[in-house]
Amino acid sequence: MSDSIILGIESSCDDTSAAIIRGNQILSNVAANQQIHNEYGGVVPELASRAHQQNIIPVVEKAMTKANIQQKDISAIGFTRGPGLLGSLLVGTSFAKSLSMSLDVPLIEVNHLQAHILAHFIEDANDKAPIFPFICLTVSGGHTMIVLVKDYFDMEIIGKTIDDAAGEAFDKIGKIFGLDYPAGPIVDRLAKTGNDTAFTFSKPRLENYDYSFSGIKTSVLYFIQKEIKKKPEFIQENLADLCASVQKSIIDILMNKVEKAAKDLQINEIAIAGGVSANSALREAMQLRAEKLGWNIYIPKFEYTTDNAAMIAMVAKLKYDRKEFADLSVSATARYDIEEGFTQKSQP
Known part of the structure; x- marks a missing residue:
């Protein structure tokens, strides 16, 4: 079944994306971004679903054109079932179901979180694919978790955030600094010219592999409030150092838990996935630990980190080979429970 041609559709949040995969090779990966949310400081669900309705047909057509295929060539259609914004998901789901019915090809539902992890098996995602079992830090605006990946569809969530996700923390702290939404990439860019030891912020003390990011957000807020009382221009004068220090704190929190899990489970195959895996400091931290601890690391190409249809198509291909159709x-x-399609493991 390696010659199957599958259309993947992703519409879980504010990006409308379509991709074509043949075997493990992505032939096209097209996305339409929704800039309108920037002025609101976050994604507005109603606006997102309307934009998906406008974008989905042109995006799918462009993906097919770039892949040089026609509708009759499609073997199956994969789509994001969840989790995500319901209005946005409904657009992608309805379109996928309608097209599946009209073309009389199988329909394949995909767990968005599994897709972030399994994006590593796209042919050009890495120099080589991870070897089972591996540990994957899956970190984005909506989710932060450590997953033990035993096989394509045999995964255990061994740690997750008990409050904010890491990407959410970047955005909320960025808002405190007066940065535009989404703040994560802006923090990353500004941090490159800052001193990451200029300021220290509180870090959670959780015994297991779970995360918490609400504490650092509060710590930054109180610190900024105190400093601007003394000097109103404090943020502007120290913005690069503030971004670098915050970024270092968040990355340290993330990597310390991964390091603990790798040591406890005696696994040196380590991957990252999700939107925050595009962060340059996180990628650098992975490289440094790989050199220090002898890890084999897997860092996906930038285009496969944020929400994209290529990862949906990859999971759909794996399910197609198993004839797992919806x-x-x-x-x-x-x-859609993050445990659905995963196996939940009790904490150590």
């Missing part, structure tokens, strides 16, 4: 009664679900 029927037309399948529905989108905003709160």
Whole structure:
């Protein structure tokens, strides 16, 4: 079945994306971004679903054109069932179901979180694919978790955030600094010219592999409030150092838990996935620990880190080979449990 041609559709948040995969090779990966949310400081669900309705047909057509295929060439259609914004997911789900029915090809539902992890198996995602079992730090605006990946669809969540996700922390702290949304990439850029030891912020003390990022957000807020009382221009004068220090704190929190899990489980195959895996400091921290601890690390190409349809197509291909198809009664679900399709493991 390696010659199968699969259309992947991703619409979980504010990016409308379509991709074509043949075997493990991505032939096209197209996305339409929604800039309108920037002025609101976050994604507005109603606006997002409307934009998906406008974008989905042109995006799918462009993906097919770039891949040089026609509708009759499509073997199956994979789509993001969840988790995500319900209005956004409904657009992608409805379109996928309609096209599947009209072309009379199988429909394949995909767990968005599994897709971030399995993006590593796209042919050009890395120099080589991870070897099972591996540990994957999956970190984005909505999710932060450590997953033990035993096989394509045999995964255990061994740690996750108990409050904010790491990407959410970047955005909320960026807002405190007066940065535009999304703040994560801006913090990363500004941090490059800053001193990451200029300021220290509190870090959580959790015994297991779980994360917490609400504490650092509060720590930064109180610190800034105190400093601007003394000097109103404090943020502007120290912005690069503040960004560098915050970024270092968040990356340290993330990597310390991964290092603990790798040591406890005696696994040196370590991957990162999700939107925050595009962060340059996180990538550098992975490289440094790989050299120090002898890890084999897997860092995906930038285009496969943020929400994209290539990762959806990759999972759909794996499910297609197993003949794991959905029927037309399948529905989108905003709160698709992160454990669904995974195996939940008790904490050590």
